[in-house]
Amino acid sequence: xxxxxxxxxxxxxxxxxxxxxxxxxxxxxxxxxxxxxxxxxxxxxxxxxxxxxxxxxxxxxxxxxxxxxxxxxxxxxxxxxxxxxxxxxxxxxxxxxxxxxxxxxxxxxxxxxxxxxxxxxxxxxxxxxxxxxxxxxxxxxxxxxxxxxxxxxxxxxxxxxxxxxxxxxxxxxxxxxxxxxxxxxxxxxxxxxxxxxxxxxxxxxxxxxxxxxxxxxxxxxxxxxxxxxxxxxxxxxxxxxxxxxxxxxxxxxxxxxxxxxxxxxxxxxxx
Amino acid sequence: xxxxxxxxxxxxxxxxxxxxxxxxxxxxxxxxxxxxxxxxxxxxxxxxxxxxxxxxxxxxxxxxxxxxxxxxxxxxxxxxxxxxxxxxxxxxxxxxxxxxxxxxxxxxxxxxxxxxxxxxxxxxxxxxxxxxxxxxxxxxxxxxxxxxxxx
Numbered sequence: 001x002x003x004x005x006x007x008x009x010x011x012x013x014x015x016x017x018x019x020x021x022x023x024x025x026x027x028x029x030x031x032x033x034x035x036x037x038x039x040x041x042x043x044x045x046x047x048x049x050x051x052x053x054x055x056x057x058x059x060x061x062x063x064x065x066x067x068x069x070x071x072x073x074x075x076x077x078x079x080x081x082x083x084x085x086x087x088x089x090x091x092x093x094x095x096x097x098x099x100x101x102x103x104x105x106x107x108x109x110x111x112x113x114x115x116x117x118x119x120x121x122x123x124x125x126x127x128x129x130x131x132x133x134x135x136x137x138x139x140x141x142x143x144x145x146x147x148x149x150x151x152x153x154x155x156x157x158x159x160x161x162x163x164x165x166x167x168x169x170x171x172x173x174x175x176x177x178x179x180x181x182x183x184x185x186x187x188x189x190x191x192x193x194x195x196x197x198x199x200x201x202x203x204x205x206x207x208x209x210x211x212x213x214x215x216x217x218x219x220x221x222x223x224x225x226x227x228x229x230x231x232x233x234x235x236x237x238x239x240x241x242x243x244x245x246x247x248x249x250x251x252x253x254x255x256x257x258x259x260x261x262x263x264x265x266x267x268x269x270x271x
Numbered sequence: 272x273x274x275x276x277x278x279x280x281x282x283x284x285x286x287x288x289x290x291x292x293x294x295x296x297x298x299x300x301x302x303x304x305x306x307x308x309x310x311x312x313x314x315x316x317x318x319x320x321x322x323x324x325x326x327x328x329x330x331x332x333x334x335x336x337x338x339x340x341x342x343x344x345x346x347x348x349x350x351x352x353x354x355x356x357x358x359x360x361x362x363x364x365x366x367x368x369x370x371x372x373x374x375x376x377x378x379x380x381x382x383x384x385x386x387x388x389x390x391x392x393x394x395x396x397x398x399x400x401x402x403x404x405x406x407x408x409x410x411x412x413x414x415x416x417x418x419x420x421x422x
Contacts, residue, residue: 228402240400
């Protein structure tokens with residue numbers, strides 16, 4: 001999944017762009033803005049599709065990013081950003097840091113990690129981390145909102161099939177007014193296991209919109225079409241181009257079909 | 272008998288115009304409510320469909336959905352539910368089998384309540400095996416049920 005936004009700070013992503021079916025996933029969108037080492041991929045992260053010979057989970061679209069220890073993609077497009085909002089989806093299979101945003105001195109200003117039972121959001125050294133209870137092996141949406149002017153690092157975490165309204169939000173104080181974001185890293189920056197991430201998007205001021213659980217054809221509406229497309233993926237007939245893993249457990253199967261039917265019958269609307 | 276003749280003539284008319292999948296909704300005012308018959312003219316290219324009918328009186332109306340989508344073929348299952356004053360019906364197949372071509376008598380919905388307004392069909396769509404919408408049309412068999420697809 002790749003999403004470049006006008007007015008984005010660093011919206012480089014892995015994955016294929018618009019044309020959905022036969023294009024290979026790639027990491028070429030990363031590495032812009034002269035990141036450390038001048039490379040977009042560090043440590044050999046892999047992008048791919050769920051039906052590749054070596055399957056790669058994804059949250060939405062067709063491609064996801066899989067990373068072992070110290071493997072990640074990075075981008076240097078953020079340029080002395082005093083405000084920086086980043087959203088991504090992480091599959092909580094590895095323990096470690098999935099996302100990190102550094103300043104010009106390569107010091108972490110934002111860290112998002114999973115420790116086996118919590119997603120932990122941290123600001124630069126000295127701050128008190130925020131912990132949000134999270135189950136292992138589930139997809140979670142994480143939104144971080146760095147604001148040096150206000151001196152805060154805001155966060156929103158939701159996942160594991162829970163409704164959007166259950167998102168946990170909070171704010172960590174103490175961000176130094178002179179702190180700036182210069183580099184974004186996504187993958188398994190530090191830690192053990194294999195991390196999977198998807199759908200990274202960042203902006204300077206506004207918040208990226210959450211993706212819609214169950215909108216398997218990405219038309220913004222939950223209806224019988226999504227159920228049909230999820231059925232096709234569950235039967236290994238074809239991959240969905242939208243978000244078919246409605247219960248966010250990393251597997252597309254009959255459970256997702258049931259949940260999307262319920263969502264459609266309840267007239268749930270996409271964010 | 273009269274209803275069957277009406278549906279047959281409606282389908283002859285719409286069949287002559289196109290090969291669309293067509294939902295025929297026929298309302299009949301009964302004492303204290305409306306009985307709605309649902310029929311479906313299938314081109315054989317849809318695997319699932321969905322409709323929404325707004326019920327006057329909203330959640331306060333009494334709606335009997337026990338006969339809704341009971342007439343689907345064995346390859347398909349259907350579910351009808353009342354949510355926020357709207358009856359939502361969905362028909363689908365476990366393996367995305369196609370609905371057989373021809374006329375399907377889907378079932379009935381009965382609505383009772385104090386409102387004198389007619390139930391209104393506000394959505395109808397059908398999709399092929401890839402999940403793409405296919406051409407559809409909606410025919411009203413009487414004025415006891417109205418349609419407003421722009422809602």
